[in-house]
Amino acid sequence: MARVLKASEESIREGAEIIRRGGLVAFPTETVYGLGADSLNPEAVVKIFEAKNRPYFDPLIVHIAEMEDAFKLCLRVDARAKALMERFWPGPLTLVLPKRDVVPDLVTAGLETVAIRMPAHPVALSLIRESGRPISAPSANLFGHLSPTEAKHVERQLGDRVDLIIDGGRCPIGVESTIVDLSEDEPILLRPGGLPLEDIERIIGKVKVVTSMDRPRSPGQLKHHYSPRTPLRIIREEVFKVPEGVRAGLLSFKGSPARGGFAVVEVLSPSGDLREAACNLFPSLHKLDSLGLDVIYAEPVPEEGLGRAIMDRLRKAEGLT
Ligand code: TXA
Ligand code: MG
16 A cells, blocks of 8 residues: 655655655645656656556646746746636646747657646655656546545545555545636636636637637647546436435535435535635545445526636536536
8 A cells, every 4th residue: 555644754755755766745835736757758648647557648737836946847938828827826726838949858748848836835845856857747546536525535446556645635626626728818717627717808808708519729628527436417406306226425515405315415605705615626526436326416506706616526526518
């Protein structure tokens, strides 16, 4: 089994040493746990793909701890990118920018662009600083499965495939970073996430939202991503009844009293706070998924603020979009 150590100066130092030697370290960020390797070492980066069973056409995010590293890795950091970095880094925002040659093709899946972000988690930042390397890290789950927001989720999915898991408790935001492509004139939202689109548009103006009908520019947009093993259906009916003989769980937004017949109910936010709901989304799904239910029904949430990221993950878990 993997070694799991509580976050501390010592465990971070050990994690940094493993990164420098080309190993894999799972670590907490403010969004989800990442599965990290030295971005500049292709042999280390390969291990990420192997551990996750991730297809090589799916590029990785590069995590940095200092603003100046963005300039070392990206060919052009234009005024829009600078404005967003200054306002929202460290934080749950990933920018896609033209890359420099130092970034290995394996990291970007051969693309001319690189996805880059500065996480707002003290453990992640210390690990990057201490290792002295940019760290490539996808979410620390098997490809296509639920993202991990606690160390035990990582342990369950990736167990002995990582050299060290640093346990920093629960991730405070709980959904992945928002990804904006700034490599061309028109900014494009590739993935709704922990930073609301509204906040981004306040700084750089209109951002184009690509729907699943468009070409998947970001493989995170593939359907059947973020999937529990239990089938998941979004409730679209006004009045809903669990079919006879079906053992169903409910992922409820505020805990509507009107819905009966469920074996178990997980409430995302009793007060209807979308931030709280996003934070509880993956933990609740992990829990429901572990109960051997026939089906999980999910109530839709309003598509504003973090609600956009929640609905994106639910639709992908449903796999119908
Ligand atoms: O919050 C997060 O972003 C977490 C934590 C660990 O930082 N990481 C994460 O990584 O969600 P991952 O690999 O699960 O998702 C990254 C997404 C992928 O869907 C990938 O396709 C997209 O970023 N991506 C990476 N590089 C890209 C590029 N050059 N162009 C377009 N999309 C890119
Ligand atoms: Mg992922």
